[in-house]
Amino acid sequence: MKKRLFVTGLSGFVGQHIQSRLASPDATWELLPAAHPYDLTTPGSLEDLWPQMPDAVIHLAGQTFVPQAFRDPARTFDINLLGTLNLLQALKARGFAGTFLYVSSGDVYGQVAEADLPIAEQQPPCPRNPYAVSKLSAEFLSLQWGLSEDWPVLVARPFNHIGTGQKDSFVIASAARQISRIKLGLQAPQLEVGDIDVTRDFLDVDDVISAYFALLEKGTPGQVYNICSGHEQSIRSLIEQLSDLAQIDVQLVQDPARMRRADQRRVCGSHQRLARTTGWSPRISIQQSLRAILSDWEKRVRQE
Template sequence: MKKRLFVTGLSGFVGQHIQSRLRADASGWELLPVAERYDLSQPQSLDGLWPELPDAVIHLAGQTFVPEAFRDPANTFNINLLGTLNLLQALKARGFNGTFLYVSSGDVYGQVGEPELPITELQPPCPRNPYAVSKLSAEFLSLQWGLSEGWSVLVARPFNHIGAGQKDSFVIASAARQICRIKQGLQAPQLEVGDIDVTRDFLDVGDVVSAYLALLEKGAPGQAYNICSGREQSIRSLIEQMGDLAQVDVQLVQDPARLRRADQRRVCGSHTKLAQATGWTPGITTQQSLRAILSDWEKRVNEE
C-alpha cells in the first residue's frame, strides 16, 4: 500500500516535477490531492486541508527570489518563517506524526572562502540576505518542532537547480528564453546577461526531486543534507553550451540592471553526506538538462 505524501508549493517549479514524477513512477508514494486553495500565511485557510492524514510532508512553498527578499523582507519572513509555523501548527492540530522534510537552501551558508570548498554540512551557516535568514530560521523552527513533538524532521539544502518550467527571473532560464527568441528571429543576436563569470553548483531538478524522495525513505531525523552536483560550472559556460546546442551565434552583452553584487565568486557543494545516507547520486548530465530547458522554452516562446 502506498504511503500518503503532502507537498506544499505543488504549482511551483519543483512541485510540478514532483507531480509528474509520482504520476509516472511506481514509487511507494501517493500524492494527496489538495482539497482547496490555501495560503500558508493565513492559518484559517489550513483548516480541513487534510481529509486524510499524510504519512510525510515535503514543505517546498516559499518566497524564493533573493532581490524580492531585499525589497520586502517582512513579506519574505511572513511566507517563509511564519508560513512554516502555521503549517506545523495545523499538522499538529490534525494529529500528524509522520516525516516532515523542510526544503531550505544552500544559500544559508553565505560567503564561503575558497579554501573551504566544497561546502559540507559542517560549514557554519552565515546568511547574507533576508531570504537566507528566513530559510535558516525556518530550519531551526522545523528541527525544534521535531524535538518537541517527536516527529521525524529533516532539512534539505538544495543548491542552484535548473530544468524545464523554471521562471525566466533565474539566470539559465532567462538565457534559454533569449536564445530561443533569437533563433526564432524575435530578438537581435545579443544576449543580455548579468555577471556570468561566477561559478555555481547546478543540479537538474529531476535529481533534486530524487534526492527529496530518497531523504523521506532513508534520511536521518534531525539532520540537514546538501543537495548538489558536487561540481562547479560557470554561468558563461552553460550559456555557451546552450548556444551551441541551439546552433545560435550570440553576443553576450552585460546589462547593468541584471548585475547583482556577487560576493561569492565560486560555489561548489559536497553531497557526500546525502549519498552515504541514501545512496543517491546525480543521474542527469548538464547536456541533458540544457536540451530539456531549450526544448521547453522553444514551446513557451511560440506561445508568447
C-alpha cells in the first residue's frame, strides 16, 4: 500500500516535477490532493484541507525570487515564515504526526570564504537578503516544532537547481529561451546576460527530488541536509554549452538591468551528510540537463 504524501507548492517548478514522478505506476508514494484551494497566508483556508491524514509533508511553497524579496520583504516573510507557521498549526490541529520536510535553500549560508568551500552544514548561516532570512527563520520554526510536537522534522537546503519548466527569470532558463529564439530566427544572435563569471553549484531538478524522497525514507529527524552536486560551474560555461548544443554562435552582451552585485563569486556545496545518511548521489549529468532544457524551450518558444 502506497504512503500518502502532501506537497505544498505543487504548481511550481519543482512541484510539477514531483507530480510527474508520482504519476508513475511504480511510485511508492501517493500524492494526496488538497480538499480545496488554499492560501498559506490565510489560516482559515487550511481548515479541512486533508480528507485523509498524510504520512509525510514536503513544504515547497514559498516566495523564491530574491529581487522580489528586496522589493517586498514583508510579503516574503508573510509567505515563507508565517505561511509555514500556519501550515504547521493546521497540521497539528488535524492530528498530524508524520514526517515533515521543510525545503529551505543553500542561500541561507550567505557569503562564504573560498577557504571554506565546499560548503558543509557546519558552516554558520549568514543570510544576506530577506529571502534567505525568511527561509532560515522557517527552518528554525520547523525544527522547533519537531522538538515540541515530537514530529520527525527534516530540513533540506537545495542549492541552484535547473530543469524543464523553469521560469525564465532564472539565469539558465533565460539563456536557453534566448538561444532557442535565436535558433528560430526570432532574435538577433546576441544574448543579454548579467554577471556570468561567477560559479554556482547546479543540480538537475530530478536529482533534487530524488534527494527529497531519500530524506523522507532515511533522513535523520532534526538534521539539516545540503542538496547539491558538489561541483561548481561558471554561468558562462553553461551558456556556452547551451549554444554549442543548439549549434549556433552567440555574442554575449551584458544587460545592466540583469546585473546583480554578486559578493559570492564561487559557490560549491558538499552533499556528504546526505550521501552518508541515505546513499543518495546525483545521477543526471549537466549535459543531460542542458539538452532537456533546450529541447523544452524550443517547444515553448514555438508556442509563444
